[in-house]
Amino acid sequence: MAKAKTISAHLSPATYRENIKKVPTRNGYGDGVVEAGEKNEKIVVLCCDLTESTRNKKFKETFPDRFIQMGIAEQSLAGIAGGLALEGKIPFISSYAAFSPGRNWEQIRLVACIQNQNIKIIGAHAGVSVGPDGATHQMLEDIAITRVLPNMTVLAPSDYLETKRAVLAAAELKGPVYIRFARSASPTFTTAKTPFKIGRAEILKDGSDVAIIGCGPLVHEALMAAKLLKEKGVDAMVVNSHTIKPLDHKTIAAVAKKCGAVVTVEEAQCTGGLGGAVAESLAKNQPTPMRFIGVHDQFGTSGTPDELIKEFELDRTAIAKAALEVIELK
Amino acid sequence: MLTIHDKKVQELEERSTEIRRDLIKMLTNAGSGHSAGPLDLTEIFVSLYFHVMNHKPKQPKWKHRDRLYLSCGHVCPIQYTVMAHAGYFPKKELMTLRKLGSRLQGHPEYGALPGLENTSGPLGNGSSQACGSAYSLRMDGSRSHVYCVMSDGELQEGITWESAMFAGKYRLNNMTWIIDRNNIQIDGNTEDIMPEEPLRDKFEAFNFHVMEVDGHNIRDLVDAIGQGHAVTEKPTVIIAHTIPGKGVPFMEYDFRWHGAPPGKLETETSPKKDKQMQVALNELRTLGGKIESEHE
Ligand SMILES: Cc1ncc(C[n+]2csc(CCOP(=O)(O)OP(=O)(O)O)c2C)c(N)n1
Ligand SMILES: [Mg+2]
Numbered sequence: 001m002a003k004a005k006t007i008s009a010h011l012s013p014a015t016y017r018e019n020i021k022k023v024p025t026r027n028g029y030g031d032g033v034v035e036a037g038e039k040n041e042k043i044v045v046l047c048c049d050l051t052e053s054t055r056n057k058k059f060k061e062t063f064p065d066r067f068i069q070m071g072i073a074e075q076s077l078a079g080i081a082g083g084l085a086l087e088g089k090i091p092f093i094s095s096y097a098a099f100s101p102g103r104n105w106e107q108i109r110l111v112a113c114i115q116n117q118n119i120k121i122i123g124a125h126a127g128v129s130v131g132p133d134g135a136t137h138q139m140l141e142d143i144a145i146t147r148v149l150p151n152m153t154v155l156a157p158s159d160y161l162e163t164k165r166a167v168l169a170a171a172e173l174k175g176p177v178y179i180r181f182a183r184s185a186s187p188t189f190t191t192a193k194t195p196f197k198i199g200r201a202e203i204l205k206d207g208s209d210v211a212i213i214g215c216g217p218l219v220h221e222a223l224m225a226a227k228l229l230k231e232k233g234v235d236a237m238v239v240n241s242h243t244i245k246p247l248d249h250k251t252i253a254a255v256a257k258k259c260g261a262v263v264t265v266e267e268a269q270c271t272g273g274l275g276g277a278v279a280e281s282l283a284k285n286q287p288t289p290m291r292f293i294g295v296h297d298q299f300g301t302s303g304t305p306d307e308l309i310k311e312f313e314l315d316r317t318a319i320a321k322a323a324l325e326v327i328e329l330k
Numbered sequence: 331m332l333t334i335h336d337k338k339v340q341e342l343e344e345r346s347t348e349i350r351r352d353l354i355k356m357l358t359n360a361g362s363g364h365s366a367g368p369l370d371l372t373e374i375f376v377s378l379y380f381h382v383m384n385h386k387p388k389q390p391k392w393k394h395r396d397r398l399y400l401s402c403g404h405v406c407p408i409q410y411t412v413m414a415h416a417g418y419f420p421k422k423e424l425m426t427l428r429k430l431g432s433r434l435q436g437h438p439e440y441g442a443l444p445g446l447e448n449t450s451g452p453l454g455n456g457s458s459q460a461c462g463s464a465y466s467l468r469m470d471g472s473r474s475h476v477y478c479v480m481s482d483g484e485l486q487e488g489i490t491w492e493s494a495m496f497a498g499k500y501r502l503n504n505m506t507w508i509i510d511r512n513n514i515q516i517d518g519n520t521e522d523i524m525p526e527e528p529l530r531d532k533f534e535a536f537n538f539h540v541m542e543v544d545g546h547n548i549r550d551l552v553d554a555i556g557q558g559h560a561v562t563e564k565p566t567v568i569i570a571h572t573i574p575g576k577g578v579p580f581m582e583y584d585f586r587w588h589g590a591p592p593g594k595l596e597t598e599t600s601p602k603k604d605k606q607m608q609v610a611l612n613e614l615r616t617l618g619g620k621i622e623s624e625h626e
Contacts, residue, residue: 049483049517049524071486071524072453072515098452132362132428134436136403136451303430311430 008206009240010193015220016227022185025217026124028163029181030055033092033122034062035164036171043171044084046070048077048095053183054124056094078104081119082111090118090171097123097139097180101146112176113149119176120167121146126156126180127216127267128295128312129305138300139180144272146178147245153177153198154245156266156274158219160188162242165196173198182267184305186217201248203255207237210323211255214265215241215274218293218314222265225319236323247277253286261326263291265319267309270294289329291322332556334381334549342380342548345415346372350577350614352424353411357591358607360407360427363436366587367481368408370512370545370572375412377551378477387417390444396474397447397463401456402481402510403437404589410434410443418445454487456480457507461493464505464565475559476505483515486524491536497565498537506558507538507567510545512574514585529569538567545570578610 437451460478558566575581
């Protein structure tokens, strides 16, 4: 078994401050895709009547000839991307995650995954933090339905900057990639110096009592939970597993070995989500007691993002509580 | 035969104004949600709930009720307001729209609020369920009629045409689709985003009986629905031409009000955000602002 890394990654000095700057991760996509488009003229963006809210406006204005308005038609969004990709384009297809990869999952399975094409699926409005729109729009099953597809890479970046870097990295990677992001603003706590590589989990804060492995904007809640735990004398490690597939089995086994207890954190169904992925990996490589922070076999509901994060027990207090529980099982 | 007297038309027009008032207050209070579609669907929902449909608000599961499937769930604020006025639940509950724990979810949820036939929000899924319901009712020899309210941008979803084919094949004459032809969707006007015309021809080609009406004219709406009932060999679709944001002058015809409530968006012609609700209530256009009016 690999030895655990002990160096914590570089983070913004504002990370633990209450007044940390908050930006929605979807903005990271909007800025990232323009930069990717400047580097590679094969990139085209397809959008289903959600130009503003999926943050495609800047791309549309910068590259009007490479922006394709699809109307409200997610199945054709994926199907047409298939033809574009077969002709050598790199389509970024975007909508709300509930509809793409939700509604068009079979088209994605066929054109992007079975054919192994260079298509990037951009899923906005993932998680309960979508807020007042309610259950139908809060996509929680996207990680499960994408990570099960052979050839697919699945990313859930944790803040604005990481989302931007994930988009740029996905543009360089050959093959289908799914990137999920959130609607509401969340802390930007990584910096240009924080390491980011698809397929690698990063230790953001070292620790030895429990490893909290998260993805998406809740990684910041995990860091805040570690701070709460410190006050209780518990030394928690925080790992950012922005790549859910291919999972960084090596790092995950190493941190589990070092800490002897694991909590996973995600704004998605734990079944089939990051929690499921980590459990599968540890069962094989490093059996370890676990707790799962995420949504447990339920749909979302209307409310404000903050209310819902508490209601579904995804906040720092809930994470810290789960950590204390799992430590008892060591 | 479905008919309507002048006095009833006038009563429903007045009711529509009251309902628009409550709708505006409700949306402003919610702080998010959709304005344009709900406002322009007022006469359609008022006609259905207060004149056309056979239903019992105190007995929402009544077996012989007509069914109303909503396909474009984002317009639910108008359905909620009309249902409250019809007696399904207390009007004061309208102020809970989109809040944690409310029965009035941001997109309507089957089971959350009695009287809703289906969950909607993901566009395109109402028409197919309406077909299934109509097919099932016919199997059971029921005389209930199935209505499906849909928006126009939503027609771009492929499933709409899959279910239209089904409805044509099985001659679902116990079903009427009502399309809110307001010409807008989120990114702009439908004909710019994904052209739908000639819409009438499309539905005729799918073996529907097609009618086009002024969606703010209650008499025309009711007459068209009644005429649809009389057609025995086909399903009916009513293309209801409406003005998005109908009733609130600073919202009318502007697609940007698709997904914003009063108080959350400022345009070149709108009042300042904090004044919008009051201005909307003060300037609420009633009969005079209709495409056609019989009572001027
Ligand atoms: C399957 C699906 N795709 C996308 C959306 C996001 N969306 C909600 S409303 C809307 C535009 C709808 O336009 P239209 O149907 O004409 O309704 P109107 O704006 O007239 O109320 C879109 C794209 C959705 N709810 N469902
Ligand atoms: Mg419309």
